[in-house]
């Protein structure tokens with residue numbers, strides 16, 4: 001690639017940055033997380049115009065753009081795998097040693113899936129459509145990781 005600078009005598013060091021940070025989860029995200037943390041309930045929002053239930057909840061309906069910030073509904077802690085991938089790339093930022101499964105899970109009563117870890121099953125045994133249930137973390141982190149993972153269950 002042409003450059004205006006001669007870099008032939010430059011030594012480069014590849015690296016990654018890890019920065020501590022805090023972000024505001026927002027009004028809807030905050031209630032979702034605190035309800036999960038305090039009551040082990042998974043909350044969504046239902047659009048009263050198009051009847052779509054969004055989980056994780058969002059302030060605005062992705063279909064008709066209505067404000068949903070006061071349209072709370074509880075969804076199930078069980079659901080089905082609608083898609084998944086097997087993560088095989090080891091990295092210290094990964095939540096688990098590889099290989100592990102990240103699944104898109106549509107919870108009972110929800111129209112949109114959440115992405116979470118699927119464990120207690122070998123990756124090669126995971127199938128789309130299988131029933132799964134949430135396993136809550138013993139110790140809260142006040143994050144989505146208060147659901148430690150999902151595991152297979154009877155449908």
Ligand SMILES: [Zn+2]
Nearest residue numbers: 047050061064
């Ligand atoms: Zn809508």
